Amino acid sequence: MNSENGKARRGWINRVPWRMVAIAAAFVVVGIGAGTLLANVVEKQVEGEQFPAKLVDIGELEVDPEVWGLNFPRQYDSYLRTQIDGNATTYGGSAPFSKLDAKPFLRTAWAGYGFSLDYNEDRGHYYSQIDQARSGRTNELELPGTCINCHTGEFVQLIDERGWEGINTTPYNDLREHVGDLGVTCADCHDPDTMQLRLTRPALINALTAQGIDWTEASRQEMRTYVCAQCHVEYYFQGETKELVFPWSLGTSVEAIEQHYDEYGFQDWEHEITGAPMIKIQHPEFEMFTSSTHFAAGVACADCHMPYVREGGVKVSDHWVRSPLDNLNNACQSCHRASEEELETRILTIQGRTKDLMESVEDGLGDAIEAIAAAMEAGVPDENLVEARAFHRAAQLRWDFVDAENSMGFHNPQEAVRVLGHAADLARQAELSAVKALAAHEG
Numbered sequence: 001m002n003s004e005n006g007k008a009r010r011g012w013i014n015r016v017p018w019r020m021v022a023i024a025a026a027f028v029v030v031g032i033g034a035g036t037l038l039a040n041v042v043e044k045q046v047e048g049e050q051f052p053a054k055l056v057d058i059g060e061l062e063v064d065p066e067v068w069g070l071n072f073p074r075q076y077d078s079y080l081r082t083q084i085d086g087n088a089t090t091y092g093g094s095a096p097f098s099k100l101d102a103k104p105f106l107r108t109a110w111a112g113y114g115f116s117l118d119y120n121e122d123r124g125h126y127y128s129q130i131d132q133a134r135s136g137r138t139n140e141l142e143l144p145g146t147c148i149n150c151h152t153g154e155f156v157q158l159i160d161e162r163g164w165e166g167i168n169t170t171p172y173n174d175l176r177e178h179v180g181d182l183g184v185t186c187a188d189c190h191d192p193d194t195m196q197l198r199l200t201r202p203a204l205i206n207a208l209t210a211q212g213i214d215w216t217e218a219s220r221q222e223m224r225t226y227v228c229a230q231c232h233v234e235y236y237f238q239g240e241t242k243e244l245v246f247p248w249s250l251g252t253s254v255e256a257i258e259q260h261y262d263e264y265g266f267q268d269w270e271h272e273i274t275g276a277p278m279i280k281i282q283h284p285e286f287e288m289f290t291s292s293t294h295f296a297a298g299v300a301c302a303d304c305h306m307p308y309v310r311e312g313g314v315k316v317s318d319h320w321v322r323s324p325l326d327n328l329n330n331a332c333q334s335c336h337r338a339s340e341e342e343l344e345t346r347i348l349t350i351q352g353r354t355k356d357l358m359e360s361v362e363d364g365l366g367d368a369i370e371a372i373a374a375a376m377e378a379g380v381p382d383e384n385l386v387e388a389r390a391f392h393r394a395a396q397l398r399w400d401f402v403d404a405e406n407s408m409g410f411h412n413p414q415e416a417v418r419v420l421g422h423a424a425d426l427a428r429q430a431e432l433s434a435v436k437a438l439a440a441h442e443g
């Protein structure tokens with residue numbers, strides 16, 4: 001009897017389709033996986049809801065990043081990496097070197113101006129005040145405190161103590177004695193209570209207001225560019241108060257900026273060789289980038305230089321501000337489905353072509369400067385060199401707009417080529433005008 005029952009059971013098992021058994025097992029595995037995934041999602045949601053964990057109250061004038069780091073440890077940990085230097089890219093990076101030694105033409109271009117004394121590759125945000133304080137320009141020249149607007153992490157304290165006009169009118173070296181070595185810090189860009197992005201520099205606030213822009217109504221994505229525009233812009237010191245002003249009254253293109261200076265009658269210095277009234281352009285990254293394809297597509301500065309990273313259930317910006325070439329995975333591949341090797345090749349091709357055109361412009365500027373100098377030495381009257389000097393000013397302003405912009409053209413390749421093309425033409429017109437003036441004088 002038992003034998004017959006056993007055979008019956010085995011027969012029933014043999015009649016059960018093995019496909020059903022496999023499906024049932026699969027459901028069990030999927031159920032376990034779904035449960036694990038759900039638990040992980042819930043854990044990350046809880047972690048995200050608890051961020052940031054407020055351990056201490058951060059005062060409105062607190063500038064020490066270590067204190068901020070108690071509430072925002074992830075951002076602080078990556079911020080500390082801005083101390084790392086020595087990372088050189090093909091056309092920049094954080095490895096300091098003398099640009100004057102690397103490109104002797106710069107001493108000719110800036111003859112009679114402070115940049116011909118000392119001009120070095122900049123390092124990371126951590127060093128912004130350290131490197132400025134060591135610069136030959138700040139040590140050998142009498143500069144206004146305006147220079148410190150973008151180089152000290154103690155700015156919010158300084159402006160509270162002295163007011164903005166007090167900062168600008170105080171000589172730099174007198175002001176330097178009252179600040180430490182803090183470079184760019186959390187307080188420059190963030191609200192201490194919420195970590196929301198904010199503007200702390202009056203010059204940008206004034207420039208935006210003049211354009212009818214209320215930065216307090218800006219989106220977070222817009223703010224991820226605006227906080228960078230507090231410093232990465234063209235500027236000048238206006239009048240006796242040495243107020244820091246962005247020359248955007250007519251727009252942010254190189255032509256609009258040139259027209260602003262021409263209408264204002266402004267010059268940074270008189271060129272020591274040609275006598276031309278010159279403008280020194282300062283790192284116009286914002287102006288160049290905001291007319292680019294990337295910007296039109298909604299990309300912000302921070303998307304490439306401070307890309308989002310995910311740690312557990314929290315998404316934060318990487319505060320190790322650096323070249324995207326050092327971080328192609330996070331900086332580029334979140335949008336561009338190409339290998340790191342292909343992306344790097346694209347970037348270096350754009351930069352290499354920009355540099356090639358830039359060197360052609362430098363050859364033209366060098367020839368123009370020599371031609372004007374030769375005319376002056378031959379006794380050509382100043383009134384006959386007004387045109388040549390105007391061309392020299394216009395050509396060098398455009399060349400400098402690309403040279404001083406820290407991307408070797410990559411922030412806006414088409415605009416960089418356009419501006420350099422005009423610079424090359426104007427440089428040759430400066431040379432031709434001087435040659436004609438000399439010929440007329442000798443004729």
